Amino acid sequence: MTGLLTERLAAVLIDHSLGVRAGDGVLIRGTTTAAPLVRELYRGVLQAGGYPELQLDLDGREEALLELGEPAQLDWVNPSALEAVERVDCRVQLFAPRNTRSLSGVDPARQARRSRAAKPIIDAVDRRAAAGELRSVLTVYPTEALAQEAGMSLADYQRFVAASGFLDRDDPAAEWGALAQRIARLSSWLETVRVLRVLAPGTDLTLGVEGRRWVPACGRENFPDGEIYTAPLEDAVDGEISFELLLLHGGRPLQGVRLAFRDGEVVEATARRGSRALDELLLLDAGARRAGEFAFGLNDAISRFTGEPLFDEKVGGTVHLALGSAYAECGGTNDSALHCDLVLDLRQGGLVYADGELVYRDGAFLGGRF
Helix, strand or coil: CCHHHHHHHHHHHHHCCCCCCCCCEEEEEEHHHHHHHHHHHHHHHHHHHCCCEEEEEECCCCHHHHHHHCCHHHHCHHHHHHHHHHCEEEEEECCCCCCCCCCCCCCCHHHHHHHHHHHHHHHHHHHHHCCCCCCCEEEEECCCHEEEEEEECCCHHHHHHHCCCCCCCCCCCHHHHHHHHHHHHHHHHHCCEEEEEEEECCEEEEEEECCCCEECCCCCCCCCEEEEECCCCCCCEEEEEECCCCCEEEEEEEEEEEEECCCCEEEEEEEEHHHHHHHHHCCCCCHHHHHEEEEEECCCCCCCCCCHHHHHCCCEEEEEEEEEECCCCHHHCCCCCEEEEEEEEEECCEEEECCCCEECCCCCCCCCCC
């Protein structure tokens, strides 16, 4: 990533996503692969009057643990990691894999055990963020591996990442502010809706959402961003939904996924690619068979699908459904070590009804709602 784009990304993360203020403790987590961005974030936090703290990881460390670790070692989480999450004011997590499929040969049961062990940290982040005590954001640093998965050169992928986050525009923060205003209006309307119905080829799904909060996501939790999400009622998801887009989860590809729900629970699941991996995800724990999130993607600047959910779930004209844990800030109660986002493109023939009224066609809201 060019020096200028790295500087602009760091500046938007510090000023817009985290709003770092003098005296804030800021935890910067990532691998050494993302060192240029780590360096700019460290400098930017200092300039904002904050106190930067680094947690740097090494590529291959998690793979070694999952391959060689004894059960007690898989269950152990460094207490300092949880202590830091409970103490700091801001947290930025950098995703910069050298190999997106490094865990594809690891026993899924061991991955699941490790996910359950790390859940207290995730829960602490969600709890403090929901209470307004922690500002936390996840972002991507472009790597060769991510570019290859997306079918791009590294230079093209860097330009794609920059455009997705409005970093190629004169005032990225202002662009995010304008999008935030539009999503806020949509959020207010959606919170009056009781039932949504999604129709598309292979899809006829109803979701109860009455009383649930819709969270407008505008670059302060993920970056890039651009979605609005909620937690459907735990026992009110019924019908079937089909996902054609490729997804990588835990280093394993999933594609052509079809899920059938009854009373909120998956009763049938198939996949054209990755069927065994899908079955293993659904067996992770009791909450893995329920939907923890439903969302609309609203970022038209994300120009293509890449297999990376952080981008794909934000594409304008899509919806996504996540199996597993629900966000407490939405009012959801489903608890799971799993959160697996599956994206459905509605731009050609997709319809969404709200309380029986057609409100969304071919990837766009009707009636000036967005």
